[in-house]
Amino acid sequence: MTDVVISSKEGKIKEETEKKDIISIQHDCFKKRLKITSLKEELKQFKATLNKRIQRKKMILEVNKMQLKTQMEELYNSNATLITLEDQLKKTTTDGQKAVIKFKIETLKTEIAKFESIVKMYNSTVETLTSEIKDLESGKTTIEMTTEITKVELEM
Amino acid sequence: MTRLPLFTTELEDSRFGISSSTSASVSHHCGVYSGVTIKGDIGGTSTSTTTTSDINSQIIEKEEYAQKLREEYTKIKEVTIVQKEEIYESITSEKKIIEETEKVISENKSKLTTLRQKEKELNTKITTATESSEIETYKHELTSLISQITTIKNIIKSQTQKKITTTNKITDETNKITEIDSKVDGAEYDANNAENEALTYITEGVEATYVVQKKHIHDKKKSVLKVKETEYKEKKYRYEEEKIKITKTITEKTTKLSSYEQEISDLKDRLKAQEERITSTTKEEEKKTLEREITNIKNEIERNKKISEEYKSEINIFKTQMANMMMNWTMYYQNYTTIRAETYNTEEESKEYERITSNRRRHRNHKNTHITKINSHKKKAETHRHACEETKKKVDKQKKHFKKQRYDLRCERSRHEHNSKTYTKEITIEEKKIIELRNKLTVVKEESEKIKI
Numbered sequence: 001m002t003d004v005v006i007s008s009k010e011g012k013i014k015e016e017t018e019k020k021d022i023i024s025i026q027h028d029c030f031k032k033r034l035k036i037t038s039l040k041e042e043l044k045q046f047k048a049t050l051n052k053r054i055q056r057k058k059m060i061l062e063v064n065k066m067q068l069k070t071q072m073e074e075l076y077n078s079n080a081t082l083i084t085l086e087d088q089l090k091k092t093t094t095d096g097q098k099a100v101i102k103f104k105i106e107t108l109k110t111e112i113a114k115f116e117s118i119v120k121m122y123n124s125t126v127e128t129l130t131s132e133i134k135d136l137e138s139g140k141t142t143i144e145m146t147t148e149i150t151k152v153e154l155e156m
Numbered sequence: 157m158t159r160l161p162l163f164t165t166e167l168e169d170s171r172f173g174i175s176s177s178t179s180a181s182v183s184h185h186c187g188v189y190s191g192v193t194i195k196g197d198i199g200g201t202s203t204s205t206t207t208t209s210d211i212n213s214q215i216i217e218k219e220e221y222a223q224k225l226r227e228e229y230t231k232i233k234e235v236t237i238v239q240k241e242e243i244y245e246s247i248t249s250e251k252k253i254i255e256e257t258e259k260v261i262s263e264n265k266s267k268l269t270t271l272r273q274k275e276k277e278l279n280t281k282i283t284t285a286t287e288s289s290e291i292e293t294y295k296h297e298l299t300s301l302i303s304q305i306t307t308i309k310n311i312i313k314s315q316t317q318k319k320i321t322t323t324n325k326i327t328d329e330t331n332k333i334t335e336i337d338s339k340v341d342g343a344e345y346d347a348n349n350a351e352n353e354a355l356t357y358i359t360e361g362v363e364a365t366y367v368v369q370k371k372h373i374h375d376k377k378k379s380v381l382k383v384k385e386t387e388y389k390e391k392k393y394r395y396e397e398e399k400i401k402i403t404k405t406i407t408e409k410t411t412k413l414s415s416y417e418q419e420i421s422d423l424k425d426r427l428k429a430q431e432e433r434i435t436s437t438t439k440e441e442e443k444k445t446l447e448r449e450i451t452n453i454k455n456e457i458e459r460n461k462k463i464s465e466e467y468k469s470e471i472n473i474f475k476t477q478m479a480n481m482m483m484n485w486t487m488y489y490q491n492y493t494t495i496r497a498e499t500y501n502t503e504e505e506s507k508e509y510e511r512i513t514s515n516r517r518r519h520r521n522h523k524n525t526h527i528t529k530i531n532s533h534k535k536k537a538e539t540h541r542h543a544c545e546e547t548k549k550k551v552d553k554q555k556k557h558f559k560k561q562r563y564d565l566r567c568e569r570s571r572h573e574h575n576s577k578t579y580t581k582e583i584t585i586e587e588k589k590i591i592e593l594r595n596k597l598t599v600v601k602e603e604s605e606k607i608k609i
């Protein structure tokens with residue numbers, strides 16, 4: 001009798017474990033299916049807005065390039081002014097004028113540092129945008145997304 | 157899926173809620189196998205096999221709905237990302253515009269302060285000046301100054317207007333972003349809910365196969381038990397009959413055996429008596445008769461012994477037969493009780509599965525009712541909030557309109573006051589001029605009279 005009860009309990013436990021396994025596998029499968037749906041929709045939307053994205057990025061790139069150009073010109077002008085002021089400082093003999101020129105040079109140097117950081121920032125933005133545009137135009141992102149979809153499909 | 161009990165057992169029984177037009181196979185939907193129909197209602201409170209709805213179609217429906225919602229959510233998310241980027245860009249440019257306008261406004265305000273200062277100075281000069289040509293010059297200057305002030309004022313006004321419009325635009329766009337975010341959140345919430353529901357349906361589908369399987373096993377056992385019960389009744393009747401018959405025969409045989417044994421003992425007594433008589437008898441003839449009788453008795457004893465032996469062996473055979481029969485019966489009875497117990501167990505198991513499943517569904521439905529209520533309250537609250545925001549916007553608009561009206565009226569009043577002041581000053585100046593001219597006239601008259609004289 002005890003054997004019968006034990007075997008019955010064992011059977012029940014085995015059944016429950018198996019059931020849990022089956023349910024978890026089915027859940028995983030469904031989740032993967034949803035992921036695939038989501039990825040496919042993402043890809044579809046990405047493809048639909050690809051040209052628009054490229055155009056927008058190009059536009060932003062143009063603006064950034066212009067800004068970079070302007071800032072570089074400003075930097076060039078500031079450098080030229082700095083040279084002139086330094087020459088003036090060498091030529092000046094009056095202490096009062098010297099102090100004024102020195103103050104001007106200091107201010108200009110701060111400005112130049114500011115310009116340099118701005119130029120650096122614009123340079124990195126332009127580089128990032130260019131690489132992004134290149135990626136978009138080459139279809140790298142699309143290929144990556146398709147590969148991911150295939151991977152999940154295989155996993156499923 | 158192939159590990160599910162419905163795959164491992166035969167699917168020939170359509171009586172138990174399982175019908176297999178084709179052989180069972182794994183469907184391309186999760187938790188569903190095609191070729192098998194399990195009747196039940198996962199969403200409702202009824203048990204798995206009582207309603208006519210197909211569980212698989214319910215699961216498929218839920219899965220497709222979840223997929224649809226997930227697709228919609230992804231679509232909304234992707235579209236809103238682009239929309240949000242555009243809005244953020246617009247906000248950035250609008251912020252720049254605001255900065256520029258603020259700059260222009262502050263510049264113009266400082267200019268206006270300077271001009272106002274100049275205006276004040278000129279006004280003082282005009283009031284203090286005595287020469288009309290001087291006054292004229294000042295007046296001319298004042299006019300140009302006033303025109304400049306008006307221009308600056310107009311610029312400030314237009315710039316302020318521009319700033320207000322841009323700020324409003326930014327507010328609208330920020331609201332738009334909030335709305336978009338809430339829309340995306342709502343879509344995500346719905347998609348997650350649908351996914352959870354589909355997962356629950358998948359679980360319930362798998363559970364349903366177990367419930368059906370348990371019921372199937374129980375029904376099979378029940379039918380076996382039914383056959384067995386009829387057989388048992390018949391067998392028991394036959395067994396009892398046979399038992400009575402054999403017992404009766406054994407009793408009869410035993411009675412007969414005892415009577416024969418009694419007879420043998422009687423015969424032995426008789427033999428003893430005859431043997432005693434023969435020893436005491438002296439007559440030859442009597443001896444011969446007695447010897448014949450003794451021989452007869454001996455023969456009789458022999459015959460009876462044989463018969464009693466036969467009876468004994470017969471009784472033994474019947475007893476063995478009885479023992480065998482009883483043993484067989486015990487075995488049969490044990491088998492019968494085992495089947496009964498197994499049937500009872502399977503029934504209990506099946507009932508337990510059904511009870512657990514239905515309880516789980518009932519609890520879930522109860523919970524779902526609360527969730528539905530919460531969702532409806534949430535939606536109502538959102539609608540109310542939206543209505544409140546709309547009213548707020550309307551009120552703000554009206555407020556701005558009234559403020560503008562008040563500002564315009566104030567401007568008009570100050571303009572009129574300014575004009576009145578200017579006119580009063582002009583009157584004073586004119587009166588001064590008149591007095592001056594009169595004085596001049598009297599002087600000229602006096603001079604002319606002097607000349608006449």
